[in-house]
Amino acid sequence: MDDRAPPSNGAALQAVYPDSLTLRIDAPTALTMDSGAALSPLTIAYQTYGALNAAKSNALLICHALTGDQHVANLHPVTGRPGWWETMVGPGRPFDTDRFFIICANVLGGCMGSTGPVSLDPASGEPYGLDFPVVTIADMVRAQALLIDHLGIDTLFCVAGGSMGGMQVLQWAAAYPERVFAALPIATAARHSSQNIAFHEVGRQAVMADPDWRGGRYLIEGVRPSKGLAVARMAAHITYLSDSALHRRFGRNLQDRAARTFSFDADFQVESYLRHQGRIFVDRFDPNSYLYLTRAMDYFDLAADFGGSLVNAFKGSPTRFCVVSFTSDWLFPTSDSRAIVRALNAGAASVSFVEIETDRGHDAFLLDVPELIATTRGFVDSAARARGIA
Amino acid sequence: MTLARVLDARRVDLLRVMEMVAPGSRVLDVGCGDGELLHLLAEERNVDGRGIELSQQGVNDCVAKGLSVIQGDADADLNDYPDDGFDFVILSQTLQATRHPRRVLENLLRIGRRAIVSVPNFGHWSVRVQLALRGRMPVTEKLRYSWYDTPNIHFCTITDFIDLAGEVGAVIDRAVTLDQRGAELSALWPKWTWNLVGEQAIFLLHREKTGERPVPADVAQRAPGPGASAGVL
Numbered sequence: 001m002d003d004r005a006p007p008s009n010g011a012a013l014q015a016v017y018p019d020s021l022t023l024r025i026d027a028p029t030a031l032t033m034d035s036g037a038a039l040s041p042l043t044i045a046y047q048t049y050g051a052l053n054a055a056k057s058n059a060l061l062i063c064h065a066l067t068g069d070q071h072v073a074n075l076h077p078v079t080g081r082p083g084w085w086e087t088m089v090g091p092g093r094p095f096d097t098d099r100f101f102i103i104c105a106n107v108l109g110g111c112m113g114s115t116g117p118v119s120l121d122p123a124s125g126e127p128y129g130l131d132f133p134v135v136t137i138a139d140m141v142r143a144q145a146l147l148i149d150h151l152g153i154d155t156l157f158c159v160a161g162g163s164m165g166g167m168q169v170l171q172w173a174a175a176y177p178e179r180v181f182a183a184l185p186i187a188t189a190a191r192h193s194s195q196n197i198a199f200h201e202v203g204r205q206a207v208m209a210d211p212d213w214r215g216g217r218y219l220i221e222g223v224r225p226s227k228g229l230a231v232a233r234m235a236a237h238i239t240y241l242s243d244s245a246l247h248r249r250f251g252r253n254l255q256d257r258a259a260r261t262f263s264f265d266a267d268f269q270v271e272s273y274l275r276h277q278g279r280i281f282v283d284r285f286d287p288n289s290y291l292y293l294t295r296a297m298d299y300f301d302l303a304a305d306f307g308g309s310l311v312n313a314f315k316g317s318p319t320r321f322c323v324v325s326f327t328s329d330w331l332f333p334t335s336d337s338r339a340i341v342r343a344l345n346a347g348a349a350s351v352s353f354v355e356i357e358t359d360r361g362h363d364a365f366l367l368d369v370p371e372l373i374a375t376t377r378g379f380v381d382s383a384a385r386a387r388g389i390a
Numbered sequence: 391m392t393l394a395r396v397l398d399a400r401r402v403d404l405l406r407v408m409e410m411v412a413p414g415s416r417v418l419d420v421g422c423g424d425g426e427l428l429h430l431l432a433e434e435r436n437v438d439g440r441g442i443e444l445s446q447q448g449v450n451d452c453v454a455k456g457l458s459v460i461q462g463d464a465d466a467d468l469n470d471y472p473d474d475g476f477d478f479v480i481l482s483q484t485l486q487a488t489r490h491p492r493r494v495l496e497n498l499l500r501i502g503r504r505a506i507v508s509v510p511n512f513g514h515w516s517v518r519v520q521l522a523l524r525g526r527m528p529v530t531e532k533l534r535y536s537w538y539d540t541p542n543i544h545f546c547t548i549t550d551f552i553d554l555a556g557e558v559g560a561v562i563d564r565a566v567t568l569d570q571r572g573a574e575l576s577a578l579w580p581k582w583t584w585n586l587v588g589e590q591a592i593f594l595l596h597r598e599k600t601g602e603r604p605v606p607a608d609v610a611q612r613a614p615g616p617g618a619s620a621g622v623l
Contacts, residue, residue: 322453341460342470350440352453353460357446371446378454386456 010078011111011284012219018045018113019077020070020106023150031108031143034299037133041122044147045113046070046105049089050097052153058389059153060095060380061144062104063161063168065366066293067233067285069112072104073097078284087368094376099389100157107168108143109135109293111286118219118286130216135292137164137300141171148179157387158380160184162365163332164293167192167300170340173321174302174313182383184376186324187365189336190310190343191301196331199239200294203232207287216288229287230278237277242328242361246270303343310343317349320386322379324365324372325355331362352379402572403508403592404430407480410506410564410594411435415477418442418501420464421484425452432457440476442467465489468497476502483590485509485551486542496558499597504563508592511567513547513585531570532589548585555595564594 023044025031030040047070052059062072062085069076073083073090089095095102106114109132117132124131148156159172159180166188173183192200207213210228214221238246250270254260257267266272306312321344325337334355344351356371358364365372404427411417413435419428422441425448431437441459443449452459460467464481465488479502481494486509488494498505510532511517520528527537535542546554548567555562567575567588575584584591 320458338470345440345460345470345475346472348475350458351460352449352458353462354446354449354453355461371450374450375453378450382454382456 011286012118014077014113015111015116015118015286016113018106020045020047020113022046022113023147025146031139031146033133033139033142034136035133039108039115039133041115042108042143042146043113043115043119044105044108044143046103046147047072047074048104049073049102050100052101052151053389056153057155057157057387058100058384059148059151059156060100060102060158060160061148061156061172062089062095062102063140063144063159063165063172064104064107065161065163065165066236066297067281067290068165069110070104070106071112072102076284079280084366087366087373088376094373094380095160096380099384103147103151105144105147107135107140107164107293107296109140109289109296111289114143116286117216117288117292127219129219129288132288132292134299135296137167137171137296138175138305140296141168141175144168144172145176145179155179155181157389158182158184158383160186160376161188162186163188163362164297166332167297167302170302170313171300173317173319174306177314177317177319180319181387182379183319183321184324184379185321185337185340186372187326187329187332187337187362188340189300189332190303190313190340192297192299193336197298199236199331200298202235203294204291206231206235207291210287213287216291218287224282225287226282229282229285229290230275232290233281233285234274234278237274239331240361240363242330242359244328244359245361248359249273310339311346314344314347314349317344317347319349320383321349321351322375323351323353324375325353326360326362326364326369327355327357328359329362329364401426403482403568403590406566406568406574406592407482407506407508408434410504410592411437411478411480413437416440416475418471418476418479420468420479420481420498421487422452422457422459423448425455425457425459427480427482428452428457428459429455437478463488464494464497468494468501471497471501473500474503478502478504478506480506482506482508483510486512486545488544491544491546492554492558495554495560499558499560499595503596505560505595506592507551507595508590509546509548509551510542510590511548511585511588512545513549514589515586518586548588548591551591551593555593559598560595561598562593562595566592568592 025042027040030038072085091098106112109116111118117128121128159169161169166185169185173180207228210225212223213225253269255269255272303310323337325334341353354375417437417439419441422443428439442462444463449461479498517528567584570589
């Protein structure tokens with residue numbers, strides 16, 4: 001451990017010494033994971049915004065997506081860019097930091113300070129790499145529940161998130177129905193589709209095909225499979241957008257040139273854009289973490305955990321739900337959301353559902369989409385009234 | 391005051407619908423608009439209400455009121471609901487805009503122990519006059535659309551609806567007919583006058599249990615249900 005090279009960039013530093021609050025849980029307490037592994041010690045890095053009220057009734061947990069992190073509404077410590085959900089979180093925003101105590105934790109298996117494949121394996125003194133146990137969405141939520149316990153919160157006012165964050169929202173509501181007053185799963189599914197597993201496998205294979213991946217031991221060997229991870233990000237990024245959104249933004253426009261170069265340079269703006277997306281991603285994200293988190297999404301099938309019936313997962317749920325999908329989202333299409341809504345209805349749960357018309361694809365949940373903001377505000381405000389939050 | 395607001399909005403039919411809903415029951419309002427009726431039912435009848443609404447704006451208005459509303463439509467989304475999931479399923483002024491009114495009505499009767507359906511009456515005298523004397527598709531104050539842009543693709547008369555109810559095995563517990571001013575037509579008037587003067591009718595129905603006799607063809611002769619303030623057609 002002592003002769004380990006110091007973190008070479010900001011991201012590696014954040015994985016070990018995050019600019020966040022941390023909860024550390026040491027032996028003998030361990031997190032029992034779906035794989036059967038018992039994880040100890042465990043660190044959860046998290047951010048909070050606003051203040052917990054005396055009744056501890058105003059806590060709102062935000063669950064981040066695959067490549068998100070806990071920095072929801074502050075400048076990112078690595079990229080220096082604004083928080084990833086500042087359209088939704090802040091004073092006067094739908095997740096109003098003047099009214100609610102907002103919590104967001106880096107997921108288990110992440111690389112921004114919570115325990116993951118970058119963390120040191122106490123058994124070897126080296127980064128876990130592939131020796132880190134495979135993480136599931138349920139494991140992430142178990143870890144978050146430990147954090148919520150630590151904060152002395154019995155019932156969360158609301159759990160909200162999009163994509164992989166939405167999966168965690170559903171898992172929270174199914175596993176801890178009494179602890180979730182309101183749930184807002186956005187652009188998500190109760191199980192990852194075959195097509196999405198396929199996309200993820202392409203991304204993972206791109207990482208593993210990079211010679212610098214070294215069987216997941218790149219940190220120990222002092223290299224980094226940046227090219228593989230960048231390709232994975234480029235492929236995934238396409239799935240977050242839509243045909244019409246890409247065309248509107250880039251068309252067939254050329255990048256800084258008047259004519260085709262008859263080469264394999266990035267002639268087209270869209271190529272240049274994707275290369276840029278790949279490049280900036282590898283600066284802030286750990287390749288092994290990408291493998292683990294995509295796997296967690298692939299394994300997610302909420303019905304399978306409840307005897308094959310999604311209805312059972314939500315039967316008699318006291319939680320009030322608002323499910324949101326986007327018309328142009330082909331990664332988590334509206335049919336996925338409708339399956340959730342059907343199950344909630346069949347289980348006699350309280351559910352609202354909105355399909356928002358937009359051509360911005362899956363990424364719409366992160367963007368300034370007025371209908372999303374209006375829906376969220378209406379749902380959160382009415383739930384706050386029902387909960388008696390000023 | 392909620393009641394005054396409804397009256398101002400000239401939806402007197404909503405009050406008649408509300409009177410048919412038992413307090414504390416589970417209600418699904420199909421085509422719930424901005425949630426006016428669900429809100430009224432929650433306040434006045436203390437119901438556990440849910441809604442289905444097609445328009446984005448309508449759903450957002452409902453969600454902001456704290457109502458549980460799903461974006462969808464009667465044709466596509468009723469199939470997803472389990473049998474007997476609700477005490478009352480309401481379809482207010484919407485049946486004529488569905489693609490498959492018969493299937494929708496069957497679904498209402500399947501999902502709810504009681505269905506409340508209100509329909510505009512295409513047999514109203516003003517409609518008949520426009521078609522018979524002017525030779526034109528009717529446009530009235532309530533039915534403002536021209537034939538080429540109307541969402542109302544399946545109009546029926548009061549008598550037609552009663553026939554459909556019979557065909558799908560529904561029992562009409564109660565029927566209320568309102569004139570243009572929203573006043574209830576007298577039970578003492580001859581039956582055919584309601585199909586002529588009634589601008590809309592509101593029906594409380596339930597499906598006949600399997601194994602029982604089919605609904606008599608002449609549903610019009612059935613006695614009014616308990617609490618009925620107007621005759622059953």
